[in-house]
Amino acid sequence: MEFRAGKYSKxxxxxxxxxxxxxxxxxKHRPECVLKVVFSSKAKTSEGAEKLRRLCLEKQIPSSVxxxxxxxxxxxxxxxxxxxxxxxxSPIQKSGAQLVLNCPENAGNLGTIIRTMIGFNAxxxxxxxxxxxxxxxxxxxxxxxxxxxxxxxxxxxxEDYLKEHPKRNVYLFMTSGEKSVRQAEFQRPVSLVFGxxxxxxxxxxxxxxxxxxxxxxxxxxxxxVSVAAGIGLYEAGKHA
Amino acid sequence: MEFRAGKYSKxxxxxxxxxxxxxxxxxKHRPECVLKVVFSSKAKTSEGAEKLRRLCLEKQIPSSVxxxxxxxxxxxxxxxxxxxxxxxxSPIQKSGAQLVLNCPENAGNLGTIIRTMIGFNAxxxxxxxxxxxxxxxxxxxxxxxxxxxxxxxxxxxxEDYLKEHPKRNVYLFMTSGEKSVRQAEFQRPVSLVFGxxxxxxxxxxxxxxxxxxxxxxxxxxxxxVSVAAGIGLYEAGKHA
Numbered sequence: 001m002e003f004r005a006g007k008y009s010k011x012x013x014x015x016x017x018x019x020x021x022x023x024x025x026x027x028k029h030r031p032e033c034v035l036k037v038v039f040s041s042k043a044k045t046s047e048g049a050e051k052l053r054r055l056c057l058e059k060q061i062p063s064s065v066x067x068x069x070x071x072x073x074x075x076x077x078x079x080x081x082x083x084x085x086x087x088x089x090s091p092i093q094k095s096g097a098q099l100v101l102n103c104p105e106n107a108g109n110l111g112t113i114i115r116t117m118i119g120f121n122a123x124x125x126x127x128x129x130x131x132x133x134x135x136x137x138x139x140x141x142x143x144x145x146x147x148x149x150x151x152x153x154x155x156x157x158x159e160d161y162l163k164e165h166p167k168r169n170v171y172l173f174m175t176s177g178e179k180s181v182r183q184a185e186f187q188r189p190v191s192l193v194f195g196x197x198x199x200x201x202x203x204x205x206x207x208x209x210x211x212x213x214x215x216x217x218x219x220x221x222x223x224x225v226s227v228a229a230g231i232g233l234y235e236a237g238k239h240a
Numbered sequence: 241m242e243f244r245a246g247k248y249s250k251x252x253x254x255x256x257x258x259x260x261x262x263x264x265x266x267x268k269h270r271p272e273c274v275l276k277v278v279f280s281s282k283a284k285t286s287e288g289a290e291k292l293r294r295l296c297l298e299k300q301i302p303s304s305v306x307x308x309x310x311x312x313x314x315x316x317x318x319x320x321x322x323x324x325x326x327x328x329x330s331p332i333q334k335s336g337a338q339l340v341l342n343c344p345e346n347a348g349n350l351g352t353i354i355r356t357m358i359g360f361n362a363x364x365x366x367x368x369x370x371x372x373x374x375x376x377x378x379x380x381x382x383x384x385x386x387x388x389x390x391x392x393x394x395x396x397x398x399e400d401y402l403k404e405h406p407k408r409n410v411y412l413f414m415t416s417g418e419k420s421v422r423q424a425e426f427q428r429p430v431s432l433v434f435g436x437x438x439x440x441x442x443x444x445x446x447x448x449x450x451x452x453x454x455x456x457x458x459x460x461x462x463x464x465v466s467v468a469a470g471i472g473l474y475e476a477g478k479h480a
């Protein structure tokens with residue numbers, strides 16, 4: 001099979017996981033989607049590469065040394081291994097904790113949030129458009145491959161999300177929230193909702209559920225969204 | 241005054257804050273260090289630019305429209321304003337909460353951690369070498385200008401840090417920690433210690449204080465360090 005692989009574009013039907021750890025996660029959780037694994041000539045005899053090559057043989061996935069492809073995928077960083085995979089559909093489930101991001105802008109933040117979700121046993125993430133592409137290699141990378149354990153769905157509006165997922169306990173994280181996250185009860189099934197990097201959640205989202213704030217000083221505008229989501233998941237996890 | 245400004249290098253005696261919010265923070269907290277403020281021609285009549293220009297006049301700081309400089313500073317992003325500032329020395333204080341990063345590798349994570357610290361009323365950060373440059377524009381940017389409210393000191397080893405800052409309650413964040421962060425008492429004055437992105441804290445750091453872990457699933461290797469630091473600061477803040 002030949003792939004005209006290069007710098008990623010969201011129109012592609014495939015994407016890349018770069019770095020040994022994310023590639024192992026890809027092979028473990030989505031082996032049916034893997035098209036190809038490539039190594040850097042610098043790493044081809046490393047322990048990680050040997051282990052990965054054996055795994056590819058076992059799962060009948062093509063693997064090869066391909067420095068040129070690695071440079072095309074990631075021109076700025078030294079990447080020693082990458083996995084090319086077909087994009088897939090893995091929609092969120094009705095039960096269990098859900099994280100909702102309204103108009104996320106940054107692929108790195110999205111990936112970091114997914115990594116944290118998986119760390120706190122939440123697998124389902126809803127993205128309200130306009131939203132960054134979850135298969136952006138920067139997201140895959142920042143998730144450390146956690147993406148391959150996650151389910152995700154896109155919605156055109158928060159109301160569309162609620163229509164498909166009614167009867168949830170919705171907690172809206174806003175600096176102007178009514179209750180401290182420390183006092184929130186986080187009744188299940190929980191939906192934790194966070195706004196965009198540039199503007200947070202609109203005030204009128206308060207009608208959709210309980211608004212909560214993370215106690216913080218006035219010396220910053222707000223916390224980074226991936227830090228806020230980490231604290232939200234951590235607190236909600238106490239009530240699990 | 242003329243500056244041969246361009247892509248940042250850590251040998252420079254100056255650095256840049258990019259984006260309106262970080263530039264305002266720079267002018268507010270370190271006005272004596274500002275060399276120059278530049279705007280994009282696209283933003284020169286915006287409300288933010290007007291406000292910033294008035295502030296520059298007031299503080300007798302040169303300001304101008306300079307698209308070329310903005311592109312040189314940040315070739316990939318659309319930046320509408322930047323402040324060039326002289327690097328300064330602002331060492332950590334003996335009292336109060338301190339955050340210690342052992343060998344931090346990523347400027348963006350460092351900046352995000354500083355933003356979070358300021359949000360949780362902690363101003364002092366110790367960096368154990370080898371460590372990323374705190375004045376890297378990517379750190380300034382990720383801190384959202386929070387850097388300008390922070391004090392920082394570099395040390396060659398953790399022991400050097402302890403020598404200068406004895407009698408502190410040291411909490412070491414490790415996935416193999418002995419006590420859950422939920423049960424930790426965080427006695428003051430507190431030092432919260434986090435390891436590097438690639439390898440966390442070495443096991444033998446346990447001799448330096450109390451090791452704590454953030455409860456998390458086995459489905460990830462660890463949390464991102466800026467998320468872990470956010471949760472640590474949030475928990476320690478409860479005991480303030």
